[in-house]
Amino acid sequence: VLTGHRGLPSAKLFSNLDEMEEGDTFSIHVLDRTLTYQVDQIRIVEPREVEDLEIEEGKDYCTLLTCTPYGINSHRLLVRGYRIANAVSAQRIPADAVQIDIVIVVLAVAVVILLAGGILWFLVRRIYERKGGR
Structure with missing residues (x-):
């Protein structure tokens, strides 16, 4: 079966x-x-x-x-x-x-890119603030 x-x-x-x-x-x-x-x-x-x-x-x-x-x-x-x-x-x-549904693949890639961009922005901002910049 x-x-x-x-x-x-x-x-x-x-x-x-x-x-x-x-x-x-x-x-x-x-x-x-x-x-x-x-x-x-x-x-x-x-x-x-x-x-x-x-x-x-x-x-x-x-x-x-x-x-x-x-x-x-x-x-x-x-x-x-x-x-x-x-x-x-x-x-x-x-x-x-x-x-494979191409829409799901495109959405998944977009989410990964947005998450990576957000993490990168957060890290760069934090390093800049620690060095005394605003």
């Missing part, structure tokens, strides 16, 4: 999980291995319903789990897939898997 958030502005994670359909595939990349699964079951359950997450002997399943409906999060969306041979395209991770 792999869990992930939906709707984060800085990363897709499981934001599009509700768009998956039976027959779709997903891949998991771990170190130098890629494991590919084909979706065979999609369920919406209450948080306390865990029967669908149990290990089935002799089966190679992976279940993706996230909260649903978006913004309410009262239930859990379970997308289960069974292991299949890797497709050639499964070797690439999408470039937009992690998104």
Whole structure:
């Protein structure tokens, strides 16, 4: 079972999980291995319903789990897939898997510059006052 958030502005994670359909595939990349699964079951359950997450002997399943409906999060969306041979395209991770919001970066840099400037102004003023200047 792999869990992930939906709707984060800085990363897709499981934001599009509700768009998956039976027959779709997903891949998991771990170190130098890629494991590919084909979706065979999609369920919406209450948080306390865990029967669908149990290990089935002799089966190679992976279940993706996230909260649903978006913004309410009262239930859990379970997308289960069974292991299949890797497709050639499964070797690439999408470039937009992690998104950086440029506005947040610019604001963070501005705050750091303002803080550094304020500290520098305070230190210079203090040194000047200690030397008898006004």
